[in-house]
Amino acid sequence: MVYLDNNATTPIEPAVSEKMCWFLREHFGNPSSLYPIGREVKKLITEARETVADALGAMRSEIFFTGSGTESDNFAIYGIMNAFPEKNEFITSSIEHPAVIETASYLEKRGKKITFIPVDQYGNIDLEFLKKAISPKTALISIMYSNNELGTIEPIKEVVKIAKEKEVLVHTDAVQAFGKIPCNVNKLGVDLLSLSAHKIYGPKGIGSLYIRKGTKILPLICGGHQERNLRAGTENTAGIIALGEAVQIFQAKGDKDLKRIHKLADRLKKGIEERIPRVIFNGPEKNRVKSTLSFSFTGMEADAILLALASKEIYVSTGSACSEDSEEVSHVLSSIGLKPEVARSTLRLSLGRFNNDEDVSKVLSELPEIIEKLRKISGL
């Protein structure tokens, strides 16, 4: 099989699943228990927290474990908006993941003012629009670091610069950036940052939110005293240990692995553009997480291509996993100005650590033929 849907989720790294199984076998204690089997688990959680903190250039006390990237986004947005009831405005972009867009819509229905910053044809947010949108009532700006459909890297440092002049907090959804581009919270200057384990070869159902020390925020989930009273519920201990391991592995692998993946992605991009006529590449050439490739194969439905590829055991996506089974056109693709019929002809190919040259060769030998056949069938 050729798996090219790493932005939807990544295969678990064997060393991560081994560590997780070891943990589940050897440690069942509740980290809140005061006796040794609880303390041991607490210690392992602390180590994982330290690993995540190191990767972000943060302090251990600034890392909070959550149940997903989605929960981290919800926690950041509700947590800040609820902590500042006197400020009722929230700013985000038009191409955020549903974890942010739907949270914004929910807030809007409950009387908050939401501003969606538009993007250009490559998915870059409009900074001038942002400057004008901020008011004394703005509590939070949330802009994703890298877009899941296009790979576009947003200018977070500039967003922070603009926000800080007006004393507004900034959150970034770094779920598609963490492990792929540097995410140092102090260099970026953000107050809050979301990440998720299953995009970095860890398990599903575990995420983290970085919250800068001193940030006023309210919990999303109330109950026990876990996560310093900000995220109640007995910890997903095995998930946390696995996240720590996944982070340690990508740090150990460093740039070399990423460069290899980027080279594969470049070869795939070039090969598709050379072999297939009337293909549109979506997203920027530069300032992109290079492993993300979005192509519109004009004149056909992407679903048909996806199924034809799947019959050859090549797995890609027609958009973000969350909008996959919806009839609606991706809000990201319509935000960059694609006509609905072009958006519907769009495939996302996202590469990862387990891809190799043979995978790229297989796609380059199968895809042009599939497109040609489908175009013939549709008479185009």
Ligand SMILES: Cc1ncc(COP(=O)(O)O)c(C=O)c1O
């Ligand atoms: C940009 C972005 N944010 C948030 C999420 C949600 O993360 P999770 O699947 O861990 O809830 C995703 C998942 O696709 C994503 O791509």
